[in-house]
Amino acid sequence: MSGAERETLTWDLFGTASRELAEQVADSGYRPDIILSVARGGLFVAGALGYALSVKNLHVMNVEFYTGVGERLPLPVMLPPVPNVVDLSGAKVLVADDVADTGATLKLVRDFCGEHVADVRCAVVYEKPQSEVRCEYVWRHTPLWINFPWSTLPPVVQAEVLDA
Secondary structure, X not given: OOHHHEEEOOHHHHHXXXXXXXXXXXXXXXXXXXXXXXEOHHHHHHHHHHHHOOOOOEEEEEEEXXXXXXXXXXXXXXXXXXXXXXXXXXXEEEEEEEEEOXXXXXXXXXXXXXXXXXXXXXXXXXXXXXXXXXXXXXXXXXXXXXXXXXXXXXXXXXXXXXXX
C-alpha cells in the first residue's frame, strides 16, 4: 500500500479530532458515567474524551483482533483483566476506540455491556463502510487503512517471544 492509499492522522490532527468528537457527544446531550476504552488504540481516545467531557471514571477492555496491516484473528478475543459487569451496572457507558473497521471488536464490547448498563454508545475517530457497528459518534468516515500517530513508527523495544 502506498501513502496515497492511506489516511494519516498526526498528533496535532488527533487533538482536533478528539475535541470535535467530544463536542458531538456533548451536543447530543449524552452524559456518560463511564468511558470504556478499547485497548490499545482506544486508550488515547478515551483519555482525551475523559478530559473534554469531565468524566473521571475510565475503564479499559483489552481486545486483540489485528496482528498486522490487514491481518487479524478469525474473531476478536477479550484479554484479561476483563471489567467486572458489577462496575458497569446501571451506568451510561461510552465505548471509545480509534477505529470501527469490521466493527467486530466494538460489537464484542457493546454486547459485553449488554443488559448490564443503562445505555451504551460508541465513539470512534474513524468508521469504515464495512463496519457492522454504526457508531453514534464518528469524527471521520474512510475506506482507507489509517496511519495512527501511536502505531506508525516501529516499537523501540521488540516484544520477547517466550518458548512454549
